Amino acid sequence: MQAERIPDHAGVLEAARKIAAILPPTPLLPLEIGGVQLWAKAEVLQPIGAFKIRGAWHRLSALTDDERARGVVAVSSGNHAQGVAWAAKRLGIAATIVMPRDAPQVKLDATRALGAQIVLYDRPGEDRDAVAATLVEQSGAVLVHAFGDPWVIEGQGSAGIEIMQQLGRAPSRIVACCGGGGLAAGLALACPDSAIVPVEPVGWDMVGQSIARGELVQAAPDAPATICDALQPTATKAINLSLLRGRAEPGVTVADEEVRVAQRYAFAKLHLVVEPGGAAALAAALAGKVQLDSDTVVMLTGGNVDPAAFAHTIAAG
């Protein structure tokens, strides 16, 4: 029985080295909001269109030969799915991904195209973690949690190491789209001198509420609909909360229309395709909900969006 890995700064540096060996850094693009010049980290330019490739690669490449032979299982709304499928394909590992039936078609298709087996579940009713646990029990596969895994947290933090290298200093503040809090926790480890600002959809601020209350808060069964399909965890995990408490600012949420404004802004000014969940941090910045200065970095975390939905959003601007 392996001791539980404790994610730390050294692990983030290790992840950054491993990722730099196979993936070029994503660009840090200049951006001006309300007369302030700041930076956007374009993780939409990763091969799978999202930062999730980082944590998946750090985790899967650390598996033993025996673990690789047993395969991996992941639960994901679509971007972690593609990250795990991409890393598994490259390493010759079998991957099974539990995905919500209402995930964007592009995410389902891309995950399948990478060779992963997909098991669908119904988002409101079924417990996706239970579905995954059953699969793990049956196959002996290794579960790669989307945000509550120590390697995954370290891997996502590698984006922060890249940012410091590109900026030549620690950013004052990293504004990050937040689902379960894997990226935010990784950035907190990566950049100990930077404020971390997680941004969540209205009604889905499980990380912000958990930080504020000091305990894990579950999503309400009647939580409102959100266009941010990537940012709908039912709760964060203890490992994420322990890394974020005292390090991250709680309380920033964005509404659907603010997210659409950010998607249109990224289209017109940055020429980037950003999915709703990937535009949440930019939405908060544009809506004046976070403090901005010349050392602020806004994460653009994902760009996997159905063409019809994106067309509708930009044409409505």
Place this chain on the structure above:
Amino acid sequence: MQAERIPDHAGVLEAARKIAAILPPTPLLPLEIGGVQLWAKAEVLQPIGAFKIRGAWHRLSALTDDERARGVVAVSSGNHAQGVAWAAKRLGIAATIVMPRDAPQVKLDATRALGAQIVLYDRPGEDRDAVAATLVEQSGAVLVHAFGDPWVIEGQGSAGIEIMQQLGRAPSRIVACCGGGGLAAGLALACPDSAIVPVEPVGWDMVGQSIARGELVQAAPDAPATICDALQPTATKAINLSLLRGRAEPGVTVADEEVRVAQRYAFAKLHLVVEPGGAAALAAALAGKVQLDSDTVVMLTGGNVDPAAFAHTIAAG
């Protein structure tokens, strides 16, 4: 009276140094077409959304104090306009741009937002060069030609220097969207060991035809409509032809639907917004019209497209 500048490799290197001092290199993104792994140079990520910022900066920053005081005049369908306006604003130079009345609204708006004065002309009827010549005569301003200017050619070539640095070697082939041939000529100077493949819209292959015949060929008055608004010069110039003859492969043209396929591909696979004229090179690659290998680079030259047009293109996929 100043002697005519002869564009050369040393001038391209000088341009690359000047541009590296103010703009980060645009990423070279991995791309797979038909099982071949190749590269896309994402010039859509320049601050003005197009490579034209390169030539404009190299030219305007080389003006004497006296020339700067007299201002600059340019003719452009929109991207060179923004490049010149961007450089002029940064250097405190007055810029007047002659633009076609049917240019995309985003290009007109962005050029105006950068502080340039715009003079409109009607694309089929009026001679835009004559309009510009009159302005130059009246004001004594310096004409910055969109593709036939030695500094502009050297400046565009700086993209080739970046590519060689990023790839660690000379590319086998650079596939470049081609209007008047400024970029193609600059790349030919920058990368003497690489094949240069200009790609033009069907019926607007003035560069390809001129290379094939060894003389300047004018666009037919009844040339077909094209969605590539950025690639409709009435002819190339002697300076471009002299640099491209014997160096560039003539004959690659793309139809509107091939361009739309490429725009949809860039949207879905690269998460980049690419305008029609900026997607011509990728269109040729996807349509099997150019030879591809692992050292081939496809230029994505511009991303300035009206939201409604882009929405229509991606939703129709």
